[in-house]
Amino acid sequence: MTAAAQVPPAARAARGPVRRHQWLATLRTVIRTPRGAVGLALALSVTVLAAIGPAVAPQSPTALLTVPFAKPSGQFPLGSDFLGRDVLSRVLAGGWVLLLMAAAATALGIIVGATAGISAAYLRGWSDSLIMRTVDVILAFPQLVFALLLVSVIGPKLWLIVLAVGLSHAPQVARVLRSATLEISERDYVKAVELQGMRPTKVMRTEILPNLISPLMVETGLRLTYSIVIMAGLAFLGFGQQPPAANWGSMINENRIGLTLNPWAVIVPALLIALLTIGTNTFTDAVARVTIGVDRQPEEVALLDDLGLQEVK
Amino acid sequence: MSVATASVRRGPSRAVAHPIRTLVIRRAALGIVTLLLVSVVVFLATEVLPGNAAFAVLGRSANPARLHSLERQLHLNRGLLDQYWTWLSGLFSGRLGDSLANGQPVWSLVEPRLVNSAVLVFLAGAIGTVIGVVLGAVAALRKDGWFDHVSSVAALAVTSLPEFVIAITLVIVFATNVWHLLPAVSLLPPGTYAWSQPKLLILPVATLVIVIVPYLFRMMRGAMIEALESDYVEMARLKGVPEWRVVFTHALPSAMAPTIQVIGLNFLYLAGGVVVVEYVFNYPGIGQGLVFAVGNRDIPVVQFIVLVLAAFYVLMNILTDVIALLASPRRRIPREP
Numbered sequence: 001m002t003a004a005a006q007v008p009p010a011a012r013a014a015r016g017p018v019r020r021h022q023w024l025a026t027l028r029t030v031i032r033t034p035r036g037a038v039g040l041a042l043a044l045s046v047t048v049l050a051a052i053g054p055a056v057a058p059q060s061p062t063a064l065l066t067v068p069f070a071k072p073s074g075q076f077p078l079g080s081d082f083l084g085r086d087v088l089s090r091v092l093a094g095g096w097v098l099l100l101m102a103a104a105a106t107a108l109g110i111i112v113g114a115t116a117g118i119s120a121a122y123l124r125g126w127s128d129s130l131i132m133r134t135v136d137v138i139l140a141f142p143q144l145v146f147a148l149l150l151v152s153v154i155g156p157k158l159w160l161i162v163l164a165v166g167l168s169h170a171p172q173v174a175r176v177l178r179s180a181t182l183e184i185s186e187r188d189y190v191k192a193v194e195l196q197g198m199r200p201t202k203v204m205r206t207e208i209l210p211n212l213i214s215p216l217m218v219e220t221g222l223r224l225t226y227s228i229v230i231m232a233g234l235a236f237l238g239f240g241q242q243p244p245a246a247n248w249g250s251m252i253n254e255n256r257i258g259l260t261l262n263p264w265a266v267i268v269p270a271l272l273i274a275l276l277t278i279g280t281n282t283f284t285d286a287v288a289r290v291t292i293g294v295d296r297q298p299e300e301v302a303l304l305d306d307l308g309l310q311e312v313k
Numbered sequence: 314m315s316v317a318t319a320s321v322r323r324g325p326s327r328a329v330a331h332p333i334r335t336l337v338i339r340r341a342a343l344g345i346v347t348l349l350l351v352s353v354v355v356f357l358a359t360e361v362l363p364g365n366a367a368f369a370v371l372g373r374s375a376n377p378a379r380l381h382s383l384e385r386q387l388h389l390n391r392g393l394l395d396q397y398w399t400w401l402s403g404l405f406s407g408r409l410g411d412s413l414a415n416g417q418p419v420w421s422l423v424e425p426r427l428v429n430s431a432v433l434v435f436l437a438g439a440i441g442t443v444i445g446v447v448l449g450a451v452a453a454l455r456k457d458g459w460f461d462h463v464s465s466v467a468a469l470a471v472t473s474l475p476e477f478v479i480a481i482t483l484v485i486v487f488a489t490n491v492w493h494l495l496p497a498v499s500l501l502p503p504g505t506y507a508w509s510q511p512k513l514l515i516l517p518v519a520t521l522v523i524v525i526v527p528y529l530f531r532m533m534r535g536a537m538i539e540a541l542e543s544d545y546v547e548m549a550r551l552k553g554v555p556e557w558r559v560v561f562t563h564a565l566p567s568a569m570a571p572t573i574q575v576i577g578l579n580f581l582y583l584a585g586g587v588v589v590v591e592y593v594f595n596y597p598g599i600g601q602g603l604v605f606a607v608g609n610r611d612i613p614v615v616q617f618i619v620l621v622l623a624a625f626y627v628l629m630n631i632l633t634d635v636i637a638l639l640a641s642p643r644r645r646i647p648r649e650p
Contacts, residue, residue: 136343137350140623142585145603149358152607152615229475233589236477237604252481259489267485270478281473 023213029290036286042279046272050095057089061246069261079262081255087265094246095272098235101162102227108166109223113173114216118204120174121181132178135171143168143230148239156239165230169223180215184208214291221284225277232273248273337635344631351623352404356397359612404620410613414606419613423599427621428506430591430598434583436514437521442576444522445529449572450565452530453537465534468527476586480520480593487516517594524586525579532575536568543567570637577633584622 030036059065059076063085070080078087120131141149147164154160184190190207198207234240235249243250248269255265403409409419452461471479488495495515508514540546541564549563550556588600595601599618606614 133346133350136347137354139581140347140351140627141354141619142581142588142622142626144585144588145619145622148588148603148607149355149615149619152610152612153359225473229473233475233477236475237589237592238608249477252477256481256484259485263485263490266481270481274474274478277473277475278470282469285469 022210023217026214026217026287026291030283030286033286033290035282035289039279039281039283039286042275043283044279046095046276046279047099049092049272050099053092053095057086057092059086059089061085061089061093062244069255069258069265071262072264078264078268081251081262081265082258087251087255087262087268090246090251091248091268091272094248094251094269097158097241097245098228098231098247098249099276101158101165102224102231104162105165105169105227105231106220106224108162109169109227110173110216110220112167113170113219114177114209114212116170117174117177118181118208118212121178122185122204122208123200131174135174138168139171141168143226144233147230147234148237151234151239156234156242158241161231161234161240165227169226173219173223176215176219177212180212181208184211214287218284218288218291221280221287225280225284228273228277228280333638336638340634340638341631344627348624348627351627352401352620353397355616355620355623356400359616360393360396400616404617409617412606412611412614414609414611414614419617422614423602423617423621425506426597426599426602429596430587430600432508433514433517433521433587433591433596433598434580436518437525438576438580438583440518441522441525441579442529445526446533446569446572448526449530449533450537450560450568452534453541453568454560456538461534464530468530471523472527476520476524476589477593479523480516480590483516483520484593513594513596517590517596520590520593521583521586524590525582528575528579528582529572533568533572536571537564540564540568573633573637577630580629581626584626 031040054061064083065086066076066080066084068080068082068084070076070084072079076086076088078091081087081090116131116135120128138146143165146168147161150160150164185208190203193203193207231240232249235247236253238250238253240249241247243254251269252266255262259266407420409423411418412422448464452464455461485491496513541560543564546559546563549559554563587598588603590596591598591600592604599621603615603618603622605611606618
């Protein structure tokens with residue numbers, strides 16, 4: 001039989017609900033902090049705008065309706081873009097794909113990175129070396145450059161961008177979770193189930209993972225912010241959604257030649273991206289303060305833990 | 314240094330080499346292995362992924378004859394290991410191949426861009442480091458004062474922003490809509506050097522400085538607060554050492570060690586940041602070169618620039634780690650067994 005069955009039922013029952021509610025309780029605490037409230041409000045309002053935008057856009061986002069770079073008017077409240085399309089409609093339509101792609105890349109990065117980091121720390125030995133050397137190699141590529149490398153061969157496909165950005169998140173996630181796991185795997189309750197003969201995969205899943213909720217929450221928030229930044233950056237460079245699709249990143253690039261004629265075609269998408277990323281990052285910062293209780297970003301702490309400089313053997 | 318040497322001499326770990334030398338050598342060796350693996354990744358990504366490079370370049374206009382001749386030009390008809398070796402030895406002997414977009418040698422296309430980007434990164438790195446360290450130290454000294462609060466919130470906001478949003482904001486404020494002080498984009502043709510028109514450097518450098526300052530600020534602030542609350546600072550104060558000496562000779566040096574490592578991390582942001590920032594300002598550096606090469610599917614140029622950016626980061630990381638090792642007294646002393 002597995003070890004979990006040998007734990008007295010009462011003990012399991014007592015432990016279960018506490019664990020299940022831990023992250024919800026954390027979120028509740030976070031929302032009550034000023035940073036948490038502001039961050040959530042910003043991120044949520046931009047998300048809602050992006051989600052319902054396509055349904056409420058007054059015009060077609062791709063129809064050529066007036067002269068290029070027309071000033072704001074009653075019919076076109078934010079003016080027109082470089083081809084004479086309605087800026088308001090393009091703004092409303094241009095966020096949801098960006099957000100979906102960022103969310104998908106974040107999920108991929110967290111799943112791959114957490115699996116790699118927890119395995120490296122718990123299994124030690126050659127798996128650890130192999131995983132951490134791989135991490136070092138991928139980490140040498142700036143995330144945007146890693147995505148560009150793949151795009152140069154396969155082309156600006158949306159699935160490829162999600163894959164590239166997700167995979168380039170994984171090393172940083174792996175580092176943070178590895179150093180968190182190293183400490184947890186030394187605890188007595190882990191040693192206890194190991195002595196009972198629990199399989200390593202099960203130890204990682206049932207004993208270690210539930211204790212990593214805090215770093216996981218912080219990492220998810222950080223990676224979501226970076227995903228949005230990189231996705232918007234790729235679109236800005238022309239390697240995201242292809243024309244004529246509306247996208248906040250590409251709108252900024254398309255319309256910046258007309259900055260003096262109709263600045264709103266640049267300012268509004270830039271402002272929405274800024275509010276969104278400031279929102280997610282501020283919320284993440286509040287989560288980090290509540291759970292880890294530090295001012296520093298965990299990534300920097302993990303970096304220092306990880307360089308092998310602390311331990312002189 | 315003498316403390317470390319002495320303890321090695323009398324300690325039981327006599328046979329062990331000097332710890333700091335071992336660490337430095339280990340760090341450098343690890344970096345070189347990483348670099349080699351990075352080159353393998355770049356090579357595999359561009360040669361092995363579905364639809365090989367020749368097909369990617371020719372696209373729909375590929376016909377068997379053209380495909381075949383381009384495959385031969387890129388050595389795609391040979392074995393994988395053979396291709397990798399040809400490519401790698403070419404890198405070291407300066408034979409980087411020709412651009413697929415215009416047939417020029419890759420090196421002659423990339424060299425002036427490399428110099429321009431180096432100027433940009435060096436200026437931004439130096440200015441950003443000074444500003445970040447000073448602001449971080451000041452915020453730590455006035456912990457929980459108004460300056461600390463304002464700058465911490467500002468740092469948080471700025472780290473959230475994409476580089477191109479910062480760049481566009483600077484363009485709107487300083488080059489087009491609000492004031493018209495600086496050129497919005499550079500009109501330098503590729504192949505020229507940036508210092509011929511220093512005014513063009515201002516906005517790109519300013520953008521990159523804004524990108525990296527918050528990271529340095531946060532690290533310096535954290536390290537400085539830790540140092541100021543440490544026992545040795547307490548001791549110095551109790552001895553009656555003047556406050557300015559406590560700050561400059563006791564707290565600041567020990568706060569610098571972790572900060573130096575974050576400087577290394579910052580080169581990663583800079584290496585990624587130059588791509589977007591150079592593109593925004595039409596600055597003729599390798600970042601802009603990379604964007605153009607990706608657009609043209611100019612694989613030899615992409616390979617080389619990506620490798621340069623990755624190598625730059627790896628080398629900078631080795632360098633900053635070694636400096637941090639040398640700068641931190643505690644880590645130099647071998648632990649008693």
